[in-house]
Amino acid sequence: MEARWRSSAKPVQAPKTTKTVSFEEVSGKASSSEALPLSLHLTNAVFFSLFFSVVYFLLSRWREKIRTSTPLHLVNLSEIVAIFAFIASFVYLLGFFGIDFVQSLILRPSTDLWNSEDEEENEALLRKEDARKIPCGQALDCSVTSAPIISAQKVVDEKPVKLTTKEDEEIIKAIVAGTTPSYSLESKLGDCKRAASIRREALGRITGKSLSGLPLDGFDYESILGQCCEMPIGYVQIPVGIAGPLLLNGKEYSVPMATTEGCLVASTNRGCKAIHLSGGASSVLLKDGMARAPVVRFGTAKRAVDLKFYLEDPENFETLAVVFNRSSRFARLQGIKCVIAGKNLYLRFTCSTGDAMGMNMVSKGVQNVLDFLQTDFPDMDVIGISGNFCSDKKPAAVNWIEGRGKSVVCEAIIKGDVVRKVLKTSVESLVELNMLKNLTGSAMAGALGGFNAHASNIVSAVYIATGQDPAQNIESSHCITMMEAVNEGNDLHISVTMPSIEVGTVGGGTQLASQSACLNLLGVKGASQESPGANSRRLATIVAGAVLAGELSLMSALAAGQLVKSHMKYNRSSKDVSKTS
Ligand code: ADP
Numbered sequence: 001m002e003a004r005w006r007s008s009a010k011p012v013q014a015p016k017t018t019k020t021v022s023f024e025e026v027s028g029k030a031s032s033s034e035a036l037p038l039s040l041h042l043t044n045a046v047f048f049s050l051f052f053s054v055v056y057f058l059l060s061r062w063r064e065k066i067r068t069s070t071p072l073h074l075v076n077l078s079e080i081v082a083i084f085a086f087i088a089s090f091v092y093l094l095g096f097f098g099i100d101f102v103q104s105l106i107l108r109p110s111t112d113l114w115n116s117e118d119e120e121e122n123e124a125l126l127r128k129e130d131a132r133k134i135p136c137g138q139a140l141d142c143s144v145t146s147a148p149i150i151s152a153q154k155v156v157d158e159k160p161v162k163l164t165t166k167e168d169e170e171i172i173k174a175i176v177a178g179t180t181p182s183y184s185l186e187s188k189l190g191d192c193k194r195a196a197s198i199r200r201e202a203l204g205r206i207t208g209k210s211l212s213g214l215p216l217d218g219f220d221y222e223s224i225l226g227q228c229c230e231m232p233i234g235y236v237q238i239p240v241g242i243a244g245p246l247l248l249n250g251k252e253y254s255v256p257m258a259t260t261e262g263c264l265v266a267s268t269n270r271g272c273k274a275i276h277l278s279g280g281a282s283s284v285l286l287k288d289g290m291a292r293a294p295v296v297r298f299g300t301a302k303r304a305v306d307l308k309f310y311l312e313d314p315e316n317f318e319t320l321a322v323v324f325n326r327s328s329r330f331a332r333l334q335g336i337k338c339v340i341a342g343k344n345l346y347l348r349f350t351c352s353t354g355d356a357m358g359m360n361m362v363s364k365g366v367q368n369v370l371d372f373l374q375t376d377f378p379d380m381d382v383i384g385i386s387g388n389f390c391s392d393k394k395p396a397a398v399n400w401i402e403g404r405g406k407s408v409v410c411e412a413i414i415k416g417d418v419v420r421k422v423l424k425t426s427v428e429s430l431v432e433l434n435m436l437k438n439l440t441g442s443a444m445a446g447a448l449g450g451f452n453a454h455a456s457n458i459v460s461a462v463y464i465a466t467g468q469d470p471a472q473n474i475e476s477s478h479c480i481t482m483m484e485a486v487n488e489g490n491d492l493h494i495s496v497t498m499p500s501i502e503v504g505t506v507g508g509g510t511q512l513a514s515q516s517a518c519l520n521l522l523g524v525k526g527a528s529q530e531s532p533g534a535n536s537r538r539l540a541t542i543v544a545g546a547v548l549a550g551e552l553s554l555m556s557a558l559a560a561g562q563l564v565k566s567h568m569k570y571n572r573s574s575k576d577v578s579k580t581s
Contacts, residue, residue, distance in 0.1 A: 051089035054082045168198055175202035183231055192221035192232075200233040220513060228509050240465050240518065241265030246272045247280035248410075248545040255546045256518040257461035264457055264550075267557065271549030274422045274556075275412050278491075281548055283410035283541040287403045288533065289334045289350035290358035290502070292366045295387025296380050297344050304345040307377055308338040311347060323372045327364035330354030330532055337402070339389060346389035348398070354532035357405070357469065357504030359392070392472070399475040400449040405502035406540035410548045411495035419492055423556035427485050427492045433559045434483035449478025452496065453558070458550040459501075462543055466522070467515025468503050475500040476543070481551045496548045503543060505535040 061079055065072055075083070171189075174180035175198070180188075182202065185195035197216055204211055214234040221232055238258045243265050245252035255272070257265050275281050298304045310316055317333075324333040330353055337348040349369070353361045363385060370382055391398055398404075419427050442451045456477035463470050479498045486493045505524050509515050519525040519535075522542055528534035 047089045047092045050085055051093060054086040054089065057082050058086060171198050172202045172205065176205050186225060192225055196221050196232045196234070199231060203233055223512055228512065238464060243268040243546065243549065244272050245276060246542070246545050246549060247276045248542065249282050250280065253522055253542050255462060255542065256465040256521055258464035259461040261457070264461060267553040268458060268546060268550045270422065271553035274414055274418050274552055275549055277418045277422060278412060278414045281410055281412035281545050283408055283544050285406055285408055285537050285541060287407040288352055288537060290353050290362045291348050291350045291390050291404045292362040293346050293348035293387050293389035294366055294370060294385045295344055295346050295383045297383050298379055299343065301340065301343045303379060304340055304343050307345055307380065308340060311336045311338055320369055323368050324349070324351065324365040327368055328361045330356065331361045331365045333365065346387045348389050352533060355505045355527045355536040356507045357502055393474050395448050395474055397448060399500040400478050403499035404475055405500055406537060407499040408501055408540050408544040409495060409497045410541065410544035411493065412548060413486060414492040414494060414552065416490040423552065425556045425559040427489065429559040430492055430555055431483045431485050433555055434481060438481045451480040453481065453551050453554045455479035455496065455547045455551065458547045459543060462546055465515065465518040466539065467509030467512055467519070469508060472502040476502050479547060494548060494552055496544055496551060498544050498547065501540040501543050503536055503539045505539055
C-alpha cells in the first residue's frame with residue numbers, strides 16, 4: 001500500500017528510456033487529482049482543514065444549543081453551509097484514503113509467501129485456483145507488479161519502426177497488392193529484421209488494425225530463421241519469475257517460470273521452501289526414449305502381422321538398430337512396439353536422443369528403417385510417418401503407460417512442523433485431500449494422466465522459459481501425485497510420477513537468447529560435455545522437482561482453505577463463506 005501511494009505522488013522512472021512516466025500513465029489509470037486545479041498536497045490540506053474546522057464549528061454550535069435549550073433541528077444559514085462543507089470534505093477524504101486502503105488490505109496478496117504468517121494469505125492462496133480462470137486484476141490487485149511490463153511496452157512504442165526508404169515502400173505496396181508473397185521477404189531481402197518490419201507494415205495496411213503494443217525491436221530475427229517461426233512480425237513478451245532455490249538431489253536450482261498467471265511463481269516458491277527446509281527432494285530418471293509411430297498398410301491383415309513379427313523378433317533388432325542409428329550420432333534405437341488395426345500396422349519406435357528433445361532425430365531414424373523395410377516388404381504402403389500411436393501433443397494412454405521422452409519419479413519427506421508453519425496445514429489434511437481430489441476425484445472424472453492438482457501449470461511455465469515446445473505440455477504434464485503420512489504420522493511423504501517429460505537442451509527454441517539464458521541459469525545449457533543427454537535428463541528431473549513444489553503448495557492452500565472455511569462457518573456464521581472458495 002505504501003508503495004502504491006508513493007507511486008501515485010511521485011513519477012516512476014521507466015527502464016531504458018529517457019522519458020519519465022508517471023504511475024497513472026503506466027497503469028493507464030487517471031488519478032482524481034488530475035481533475036483538480038490545485039496540487040494534490042494542497043487539495044488534501046484544504047479538505048483536511050475544512051473538515052476539522054466545520055466539525056469544530058458544528059460541535060460548538062451543538063453544545064450552545066443544548067446549553068440554551070434550543071431545538072437541534074433549527075439551523076441557521078451558517079450551520080447549513082457548515083453541514084454541506086462537512087459532507088463534502090468527508091466524502092473527499094473517504095474517497096481518497098478510505099476505499100483504496102480497505103481494498104489494499106482485503107485484496108492484495110503478499111509477494112513473499114515464504115514469510116507468510118497470517119490467515120489472509122491462506123485465503124488468497126485458497127482463491128488462487130479459481131483466480132487463475134480470471135484475468136489478472138479482476139481477482140487480485142496486480143497494479144504494482146504490472147507497471148514495469150507496461151512501461152517496457154511503452155519503451156518499444158516510443159520507437160516506431162520507420163519505413164522511409166522508397167524501396168521499402170515499393171515492397172510494402174507489392175505485398176498489399178498480392179504480387180509479392182510475404183513469406184519470401186527474408187530470402188529476397190537477406191535481412192530478417194527488415195523483412196519483419198516490412199511484413200508488419202503491410203499487414204497493418206491490409207487489415208487496418210493497429211499492432212501497437214506488439215514489439216518489433218529488441219529481437220534477433222536471424223536466430224529464428226528456418227528453425228523457430230516463419231513470417232515474424234514481432235514477438236510477445238512474457239514475464240519470467242524465479243522460484244527457488246529448489247533443493248534437488250543435493251543441488252540448488254533457481255527455476256525460471258514464464259507465466260502471466262499471478263500467484264503461480266509465488267506458490268511454487270513456497271513449495272520450494274518447504275522442500276528445502278525438509279532436507280530437499282530426490283528424483284530418479286526411469287526411462288529416456290522419444291517415440292515416433294508411423295502407420296503402414298498392407299493388402300491383408302496377415303501381411304501386416306508378418307511385419308509385426310519380423311520387427312519384434314530379437315534376432316532382427318541389431319540390423320534394424322544399425323539402420324536406424326545412421327540418422328544421427330546421438331540417436332540410439334531402444335525398441336519397436338507394434339499394434340495392428342485390421343490390415344494396418346502402427347510401429348512405435350523408441351530411441352534415446354542425447355540432449356535433443358528428439359522429434360526430428362527419431363523421425364529421421366524411422367524414415368531410414370521404412371526405406372530399408374521396403375526391400376523385404378514391397379507391398380508395404382507407408383500412409384504416414386506419424387500414425388498417432390506415438391503420440392505427440394495429444395492426450396493418449398500409450399504415453400501414460402509406456403512413457404515418452406523422460407520418465408521421472410520425484411519424492412520428498414516434508415517435516416510435520418514445516419507442513420504446519422510454512423504450508424499452514426496438517427499432514428492428515430493433505431493426505432485426505434490428495435486421496436479425494438487427485439486420486440478419487442480424477443478417477444471419477446475419467447482422467448488420463450491427470451491425477452494431480454496443477455502439474456501443467458509448472459510444466460508450461462518452465463517449458464516456455466527454457467525454449468521447450470509448449471504444446472508438448474499435454475503429455476509432459478501427465479502426473480500422479482501421491483501423499484502418505486510417514487514417521488508415525490508426523491511427516492508427509494509426497495511424490496510425483498511423470499512418465500512423459502519431453503525436454504531438450506539443444507535444438508528448437510532452446511538456442512534463442514532468452515531461453516538459452518534460462519537454461520544457463522539451471523546449469524543445463526546446450527549439449528552436455530560430460531555425457532550426451534546428461535543436460536536434458538537433468539532438466540527433466542528439475543521439471544519434476546518444480547512440479548513437486550507446485551503440488552505441495554497448491555494442495556496445502558486448498559487444505560488450509562478447507563480449515564479456514566470450516567473455521568469461518570462455525571465461528572462466523574453470519575458471513576457467506578460459500579463465495580470465498
Ligand atoms: P530435435 O530432434 O529435438 O527436434 P534437432 O533436430 O534440432 O532437435 O536435433 C538436434 C541437433 O543437435 C542434431 O543435429 C544433433 O546432431 C545436434 N546435437 C549436438 N549435440 C547434441 C547432443 N548432445 N545431443 C543431441 N543432439 C545434439
